[in-house]
Amino acid sequence: MVWHRESAQWGAWQPRPPLSRATVARLVQLAGLFNVITGVLPPPRGRLAELSEFVPTAGILSARAATVVVGVLLIYVGAGLRRGKRRAWQVAVVLAGTSVVLHLVRSLDIEPAVVCAALLAMLIVIRGRFHAVPDPQSRWRVLAVPAGFAVAGFVVGFAEIAVRHDRLVGDPGWARWAEQAALGVIGVSGPLQFRDPYGGALVTLTTGAFGLLAAAVALVLLLRPYAPRPVRTDEEEMRVRELLARHGDGDSLGYFALRGDKSLAWARSGKAAVAYRVIGGVSLASGDPIGDVEAWPHAIAAWLSESDRHGWIPAVLGCGAAGGKAYRRSGLDVVELGDEALVDVASFNLHGRSMRAVRQAVARIRRAGYTCQVARQRELPATVVAEVVHAAAAFRDGKVERGFSMALSRLGDPRDGDSLLVLCRDSQARLRGLLQFVPWGSDGLSLDLMRGDRTAENGLTEFMVVSAIDAASGLGIRRVSLNFAVLRSVFARAEELGAGPVLRMWHRVLRGASRFWQIESLYRANAKYQPTWQPRYLCFPTARDVPLIAVAALKAEAFLPTGWRVSAGRDGATANPAAPPPTDTEHALLYAAH
Known part of the structure; x- marks a missing residue:
């Protein structure tokens, strides 16, 4: 939707979004669908073994889950892009950049990473077409509500580590436990090592899921209609x-x-x-x-x-x-x-x-x-x-x-x-x-x-x-x-x-x-x-x-x-x-x- 001056006497309004804006919204949503599909499908043979030498298994699993979540969020953000929301454009840029990294981390998928990089470049080039102001009443909630989910993820992760402390390698203190839980919320592997790989993967996925949930809630609050x-x-x-x-x-x-x-x-x-x-x-x-x-x-x-x-x-x-x-x-x-x-x-x-x-x-x-x-x-x-x-x-x-x-x-x-x-x-x-x-x-x-x-x-x-x-x-x-x-x-x-x-x-x-x-x-x-x-x-x-x-x-x-x-x-x-x-x-x- 865009309003423009048609004459010196009065303005006319163009009811349908400009073709470029509507097209961009569809491309972003298609890219989101592409992320969901590639995140669900198994990775190409051989690449996972090469990647496991540099990235732990829990990190690969988290990246695959994050790819799917980012894809869903890209589909969601398309409605805001169609309306020209500046905040939606900012979120789409962050998600597109994140998708590039996730495709490389989860299975060294060069082709999907290139597609997301092209999407990111396109969004940066046409940034001037998205000018709808943000919703002022939701700014504090954008910080407070996701922070609550993040804290909950930290607490749950810390509790899981405490329950499995006898399966840890060495004798790290509670400060290391807190570091592991906090890093897990933002999707980063912590310093702890578990004798049981399943326990370590479970802690990482739990904290990572809360982190993704916090990001999703923040996006909903950021883009919700302002009344x-x-x-x-x-x-x-x-x-x-x-x-x-x-x-x-x-x-x-x-x-x-x-x-x-x-x-x-x-x-x-x-x-x-x-x-x-x-x-x-x-x-x-x-x-x-x-x-x-x-x-x-x-x-x-x-x-x-x-x-x-x-x-x-x-x-x-x-x-x-x-x-x-x-x-x-x-x-x-x-x-x-x-x-x-x-x-x-x-x-x-x-x-x-x-x-x-x-x-x-x-x-x-x-x-x-x-x-x-x-x-x-x-x-x-x-x-x-x-x-x-x-x-x-x-x-x-x-x-x-x-x-x-x-x-x-x-x-x-x-x-x-x-x-x-x-x-x-x-x-x-x-x-x-x-x-x-x-x-x-x-x-x-x-x-x-x-x-x-x-x-x-x-x-x-x-x-x-x-x-x-x-x-x-x-x-x-x-x-x-x-x-x-x-x-x-x-x-x-x-x-x-x-x-x-x-x-x-x-x-x-x-x-x-x-x-x-x-x-x-x-x-x-x-x-x-x-x-x-x-x-x-x-x-x-x-x-x-x-x-x-x-x-x-x-x-x-x-x-x-x-x-x-x-x-x-x-x-x-x-x-x-x-x-x-x-x-x-x-x-x-x-x-x-x-």
């Missing part, structure tokens, strides 16, 4: 709100840029910004850029440049048609992700056969004595707001606050005084359900939160939505955005006459997935209000990045575990610094799979 903690000043918060007040009519997702877990990439003029969150090496934006459309390209260029500088994969979740065109002009690929349900307040009514189910649900719950209050948050007493916050937590399905692209993930924050709350109470005045709509420009609402008591009468949700739409016209609201339906067109087209076998098969797959994620049920829940469907899009660099982007999106929406949590209290959405960060193993597996 910065978002820091937003009060001034930036005010600037975003000003942009939404001036230009917020275009995108119903604009207000969600005020989430506390999103960072901002600004155009130089300050007239536009891209709100994003970094998860697992993916810089995930949502919705259209904020602000003046004329300044969008500058904000997008700043975001892409920041992504390139850190080696992140840029992606956009749920942007509209205007945003999709802007991101496509900047070099990203765009595909349709689903549709957003929009209700026109002026034309909405409960008449007709198509609205029969909603009409019956509303009538049923009214007969049960339920009533709805629709008001701006700032108009409600503090005691009522506190009651709403408590009820929302009680009604939530599970402990996780879900949502990212179309969710604010906070309730009752004084900064959101313009939010519209719909409070549904039963005949005994108990709060049984609530909706929160955030502002969408000057004349729109966007559904943020929907909670209800599962023991309430059927039709609770329909009653609250209809009440909100009925009250909207008196508040100067002419459009309401409901939930987003992923891949809605598949469900809609599968029901039409003449749907093909591929579409029907895809429909069955999505219905199966709906058992775990509410894909079809969200579509059905929205469709009953006869909305207008507005497409939403996914933007990404290349098709091979889609699996990693999908994992990041599922984490952002809280369908997969992540170290960040967003609170929904009176103080607003804040990333929980006490929450444990994503594990290193998780990051390693994610990158290895990619």
Whole structure:
């Protein structure tokens, strides 16, 4: 990934790595595979006997094991090279140089050593193409965690020597034992000699394995994706709100840029910004850029440049048609992700056969004595707001606050005084359900939160939505955005006459997935209000990045575990610094799979 200036007005971004960089990554991975194969295969006849005169058998065995480990690490480091990580290049240079030595030590293999030497020379020549900055938060752990493995290897090696001290040649002291164990961790033969060759080889391989493990952990920590903690000043918060007040009519997702877990990439003029969150090496934006459309390209260029500088994969979740065109002009690929349900307040009514189910649900719950209050948050007493916050937590399905692209993930924050709350109470005045709509420009609402008591009468949700739409016209609201339906067109087209076998098969797959994620049920829940469907899009660099982007999106929406949590209290959405960060193993597996 590389960003470059295409014109004096705004920058374009080249989504696919330069051919040379991608080729180098593949060559390094092929060299790693070559190391693994040559390390596993038996050495050529005759060479081992010649080599044993200069290198002890334990050293040869350790070199063979190290060759395999280095090969695996070269395969792993290829992902970082493809993203232009400077640290990945440094690690690849060290591994390539180490491979040259290991091939000579393990069996005097000249040909593989020459191949690795050529790889090393190539990496040195093209060093200027790898410029993505290192991850500052992992530097201390790069030292501390591998040091722990190294110390453990030293202790285990020292214990093995102590257990077999009666098999040592001569009577070396414990200082020599410590020297033997320490040198074994770094793969060097120590001063001790064992009467039993097996015992000596076992100590060497044990300590050497811990040393290799420490090196591998250091590499994982060194190359793991960096997810910065978002820091937003009060001034930036005010600037975003000003942009939404001036230009917020275009995108119903604009207000969600005020989430506390999103960072901002600004155009130089300050007239536009891209709100994003970094998860697992993916810089995930949502919705259209904020602000003046004329300044969008500058904000997008700043975001892409920041992504390139850190080696992140840029992606956009749920942007509209205007945003999709802007991101496509900047070099990203765009595909349709689903549709957003929009209700026109002026034309909405409960008449007709198509609205029969909603009409019956509303009538049923009214007969049960339920009533709805629709008001701006700032108009409600503090005691009522506190009651709403408590009820929302009680009604939530599970402990996780879900949502990212179309969710604010906070309730009752004084900064959101313009939010519209719909409070549904039963005949005994108990709060049984609530909706929160955030502002969408000057004349729109966007559904943020929907909670209800599962023991309430059927039709609770329909009653609250209809009440909100009925009250909207008196508040100067002419459009309401409901939930987003992923891949809605598949469900809609599968029901039409003449749907093909591929579409029907895809429909069955999505219905199966709906058992775990509410894909079809969200579509059905929205469709009953006869909305207008507005497409939403996914933007990404290349098709091979889609699996990693999908994992990041599922984490952002809280369908997969992540170290960040967003609170929904009176103080607003804040990333929980006490929450444990994503594990290193998780990051390693994610990158290895990619």
